[in-house]
Amino acid sequence: MAPKQTAEADGLVRLGQKHLAAREYEQAVAPLLRAAQLVPDSPSIFADLGRACLSTRRLPEAIHCLRRSIALRPDFAATHHDLGLALERAGDIEAALAAHRRAIELDPKLAPAHGRVGDLLMGRGKRDDAAAAYERAAAASRDTTLGRLCEAKALILRERPVEAQQRLRALIARDASSAEAHLVLGLVLNEAGSFDAAAASFERSIALSPLQATAHHGLVSSRRLTEADRHVVTRILSRLDGPPMSESQRMTLHFAAGKALDDLKDYAGAIRHFDAANEIRRRLSPFARVDFERLVDRLIARFTEDLFSSHAALGDGDETPVLVLGMPRSGTTLIERIVSSHPEVAGGGELVFWNEHASSWAEADVDAIAGAADRLRGDYLQVLRRIGPRALRVTDKMPYNFLWIGLVHLLLPRARIVHCRRNPIDTCLSIYQTQFAQNWGFASDRGDLAAYYRQYLRLMDHWRAALPPDRLIDVDYEAAIREPEETARRLIAFCGLPWDPACLSPERNPDAVRTASKWQARQPIYRSSVERWRHYEPWIGELRTL
Numbered sequence: 001m002a003p004k005q006t007a008e009a010d011g012l013v014r015l016g017q018k019h020l021a022a023r024e025y026e027q028a029v030a031p032l033l034r035a036a037q038l039v040p041d042s043p044s045i046f047a048d049l050g051r052a053c054l055s056t057r058r059l060p061e062a063i064h065c066l067r068r069s070i071a072l073r074p075d076f077a078a079t080h081h082d083l084g085l086a087l088e089r090a091g092d093i094e095a096a097l098a099a100h101r102r103a104i105e106l107d108p109k110l111a112p113a114h115g116r117v118g119d120l121l122m123g124r125g126k127r128d129d130a131a132a133a134y135e136r137a138a139a140a141s142r143d144t145t146l147g148r149l150c151e152a153k154a155l156i157l158r159e160r161p162v163e164a165q166q167r168l169r170a171l172i173a174r175d176a177s178s179a180e181a182h183l184v185l186g187l188v189l190n191e192a193g194s195f196d197a198a199a200a201s202f203e204r205s206i207a208l209s210p211l212q213a214t215a216h217h218g219l220v221s222s223r224r225l226t227e228a229d230r231h232v233v234t235r236i237l238s239r240l241d242g243p244p245m246s247e248s249q250r251m252t253l254h255f256a257a258g259k260a261l262d263d264l265k266d267y268a269g270a271i272r273h274f275d276a277a278n279e280i281r282r283r284l285s286p287f288a289r290v291d292f293e294r295l296v297d298r299l300i301a302r303f304t305e306d307l308f309s310s311h312a313a314l315g316d317g318d319e320t321p322v323l324v325l326g327m328p329r330s331g332t333t334l335i336e337r338i339v340s341s342h343p344e345v346a347g348g349g350e351l352v353f354w355n356e357h358a359s360s361w362a363e364a365d366v367d368a369i370a371g372a373a374d375r376l377r378g379d380y381l382q383v384l385r386r387i388g389p390r391a392l393r394v395t396d397k398m399p400y401n402f403l404w405i406g407l408v409h410l411l412l413p414r415a416r417i418v419h420c421r422r423n424p425i426d427t428c429l430s431i432y433q434t435q436f437a438q439n440w441g442f443a444s445d446r447g448d449l450a451a452y453y454r455q456y457l458r459l460m461d462h463w464r465a466a467l468p469p470d471r472l473i474d475v476d477y478e479a480a481i482r483e484p485e486e487t488a489r490r491l492i493a494f495c496g497l498p499w500d501p502a503c504l505s506p507e508r509n510p511d512a513v514r515t516a517s518k519w520q521a522r523q524p525i526y527r528s529s530v531e532r533w534r535h536y537e538p539w540i541g542e543l544r545t546l
Helices: 003-021 025-038 043-055 059-072 077-089 093-106 111-123 127-140 145-157 161-174 179-192 195-208 213-221 227-240 247-263 267-284 289-302 305-310 332-340 353-360 366-387 399-411 424-432 446-466 477-482 484-494 532-539 541-545
Strands: 321-326 345-347 393-396 416-421 472-476
Touching (some): 003 025, 003 043, 025 043, 043 059, 077 093, 077 111, 077 247, 127 145, 145 161, 179 213, 195 213, 213 227, 213 247, 227 247, 247 267, 289 399, 305 399, 321 332, 321 399, 332 416, 332 477, 345 366, 353 399, 366 393, 366 399, 399 446, 416 484, 424 446, 424 541, 446 472, 446 541, 477 484
Parallel strands (some): 321 393, 345 393, 416 472
């Protein structure tokens, strides 16, 4: 390169870096792009240009530039981390995790990469792995805002919410400008049922970071909105019409707008936003109906009444587990809170144990299962006893455990299975309108929902026939609403426990609520969710076949 070009490139790089330092990312793009054209083999120029494109939401350009920089200089941890951020925002979570982990391999003390790994693992429901990642971030970045924030996130996942609140309040006292600290505090307060305080935290987070989509969603989820809250809806809609944002942020804002408009009884407006949110969710997490149907085929063929009787010696007589399961949004939260209101029952919430372990064992050779039985069963019971060290029963409210009933019954034949049922269209419509912590592919398309629901029914019919009748009970959500005492008494008797009147007031249950039903779970039992689908009858599409 000629001296004149070298001097021009150096000047362009200095100008671009000056804009980057001042957070003038838009102005940084042009000089850095020209510098990259002049010096196409400079890893630092491509790294700076990638960072500028990332900050201006030019995601394809950012990913290209960062990968080009890595190809020229593979051992620079910060560039791998930036690539991970770009891939996250583009929705490629698997590649993003790989990029952040590569950054950590190159620099084990790169706290932001540990923190992002924690966030991404949390989004996949891997709570223990996420907590460990947050703890590594905190250890690598002590006495910083990021380190304290990650420490609080780890405490939340380690079931120590009071300590987490204390850490977050101390952090905010030192650095009130952290929008994420206010957001996380709001989420913790929401789980604890302190809805007014949670709303105030969400508002502070939004004031500091107007595009903080999760704070907008948390705010509308912390109460039932009225006409007095119309400004909240207007603000969300203005964000959607504002600057470009990641697909994940846009999806969250559409879910928030849909929920708000549903509260205000603008059902046509609400369904437009739910449709927009699900269009994004479907792109982020596609669903293969045939694959799911084949999984159900294999589970039915494998876990038969004959298998259970011929391998009864694999089982253990522990009666601690009470699995509350069914489709999401079928009333599992209400039923668990009724049961766990009993003084001899501890509420475990949605435990990911079987989702993480069962898929690799459900189709394994029986001899292999026998070899791992004590370890698998022991690990699960250890999780339950950590939740309720002295409880006679501990609930596990993971809805998707309906897939793994066969393996659970094989290992723990005295475990009780509470199957929650609700009007199928109400169930599926509620799934469609809910943003879950983890994106489930089937949730985003009416046809996929109907297909998934039929396979779920087929599998539950099989479990009902294959298990002893005293191990599985069906509970209808509508009956729990209509006849709460009769339902509660039936549940407690099924659990083998004496009746306790506390089970008639599940809204007083002090346990944290970590599902999408945070606000609803703390209200007295109400009937407004029964046949709620009729508000959306013109738009239910393929769900009508249910």
